[in-house]
Each structure stands twice: as structure tokens, then as C-alpha cells.
Amino acid sequence: MATKQAKAPAEGGAAGGKSKLKLIILGVVALLLAIGLSVGATWFFLSRGDKAAEPAKEEASAAPTRQPAIYQDMAPAFVVNFNQNGRQRYMQVSVALMARDQAQLDALKVHMPVLRNKLVMLFSGQSFENLITPVGKEMLRQQATATVQELAKQETGAMTVEQVLFTNFVLQ
Structure with missing residues (x-):
């Protein structure tokens, strides 16, 4: 009976170690996913802003420039x-x-x-x-x-x- 009790905690410890490992892996994957989404959203909004600025640059170049003082x-x-x-x-x-x-x-x-x-x-x-x-x-x-x-x-x-x-x- 003593052997059965000794094996039981060892099995529970192994099961607890596997769940902690899964939890760490899921945390790392979630962190990488969040970083990827952040970089993608930043790139999307910044690239969209550059396209909006291009017509303004064209209008500015079309406007007459002021002569130097x-x-x-x-x-x-x-x-x-x-x-x-x-x-x-x-x-x-x-x-x-x-x-x-x-x-x-x-x-x-x-x-x-x-x-x-x-x-x-x-x-x-x-x-x-x-x-x-x-x-x-x-x-x-x-x-x-x-x-x-x-x-x-x-x-x-x-x-x-x-x-x-x-x-x-x-x-x-």
C-alpha cells in the first residue's frame, strides 16, 4: 500500500508539470500573437497615412512658392x-x-x-x-x-x- 501512495503523488506531479508547460507555451504563443497584431496594425495605419499625405505633397508642389525675402x-x-x-x-x-x-x-x-x-x-x-x-x-x-x-x-x-x-x- 505504501508503494501505491508513493506512485500517486509522482503521477500527479507529472500531470501538473505537463499542464504548467502547456500554460507557458500558450502564454508565449499569445504574447507573440499580440506583438504580431500590434506590428501589423501599426504598419497598416502608417502605410495608409503615407498615401493620404501624398496628395497633400502634390498640392503643395503645385502651389506657387514664396520668393525669398x-x-x-x-x-x-x-x-x-x-x-x-x-x-x-x-x-x-x-x-x-x-x-x-x-x-x-x-x-x-x-x-x-x-x-x-x-x-x-x-x-x-x-x-x-x-x-x-x-x-x-x-x-x-x-x-x-x-x-x-x-x-x-x-x-x-x-x-x-x-x-x-x-x-x-x-x-x-
């Missing part, structure tokens, strides 16, 4: 004075014009004295309190851009200048 410095720098609470204040501003067409910029150069006059009048009409803030400087730059674009449209018939840029700005 051309910068024209306005020399000498603008120096204007204004009064603030009975005190004389000065402002020095170096200005550059940004355009895309050299021929239109050359046509605007003919009218440079009028352009400089309009900018001097604009700069001298500012208040010191507004100009010491970054927002005030940006507002002045936008006003200068609008003034230059208005003159360019009036004199040359085209909006020659895209932006007016301040390359140096000193308040005293």
Missing part, C-alpha cells in the same frame, strides 16, 4: 525728438524694409524722401510712455508698416513692402 535698410537711422512733461526726449530708430520683389522695391526707392518724411512724422508723434513698453514698440512697428504699405500702394500700385522691421531702437 529681400531686406532694404533705410540709412541713415531716424532720430526724432519729442517733449514729455517739459523734458526733451530723443528716439533713434534704424529701419529695414522686407519685400519679396526686387523690381517693386526699386520702384519704391524713387519715393524714399516721401517715405522718410511720413515715418519721421509718425515717429515724432508718439508718446514716451507708450514707447517704453514692448507692446507700444510693436504697435509703432505695425503703424509704420501700414504707413509704408499705404504709400507703396499709392505710388507704385502694389503692396511692395511686407513688413517694416526695427533693427535698432534707442530711447533717451
Whole structure:
């Protein structure tokens, strides 16, 4: 009887070992299947995204490209004075014009004295309190851009200048 009891646990242990081995094999197969599905789904969605991007690339190449920017410095720098609470204040501003067409910029150069006059009048009409803030400087730059674009449209018939840029700005 002792031999029968000794064999019984040995058979149960072998059966338990086979089931653990099957469980490990099933786990590995399930893991490999999950990895394969993940890689396949990723490949499917990425390859589908590339096909959708191709028409956008074709449309972008068909659209006209912007010409490179051309910068024209306005020399000498603008120096204007204004009064603030009975005190004389000065402002020095170096200005550059940004355009895309050299021929239109050359046509605007003919009218440079009028352009400089309009900018001097604009700069001298500012208040010191507004100009010491970054927002005030940006507002002045936008006003200068609008003034230059208005003159360019009036004199040359085209909006020659895209932006007016301040390359140096000193308040005293």
C-alpha cells in the first residue's frame, strides 16, 4: 500500500508539470500573437497615412512658392525728438524694409524722401510712455508698416513692402 501512495503523488506531479508547460507555451504563443497584431496594425495605419499625405505633397508642389525675402535698410537711422512733461526726449530708430520683389522695391526707392518724411512724422508723434513698453514698440512697428504699405500702394500700385522691421531702437 505504501508503494501505491508513493506512485500517486509522482503521477500527479507529472500531470501538473505537463499542464504548467502547456500554460507557458500558450502564454508565449499569445504574447507573440499580440506583438504580431500590434506590428501589423501599426504598419497598416502608417502605410495608409503615407498615401493620404501624398496628395497633400502634390498640392503643395503645385502651389506657387514664396520668393525669398529681400531686406532694404533705410540709412541713415531716424532720430526724432519729442517733449514729455517739459523734458526733451530723443528716439533713434534704424529701419529695414522686407519685400519679396526686387523690381517693386526699386520702384519704391524713387519715393524714399516721401517715405522718410511720413515715418519721421509718425515717429515724432508718439508718446514716451507708450514707447517704453514692448507692446507700444510693436504697435509703432505695425503703424509704420501700414504707413509704408499705404504709400507703396499709392505710388507704385502694389503692396511692395511686407513688413517694416526695427533693427535698432534707442530711447533717451
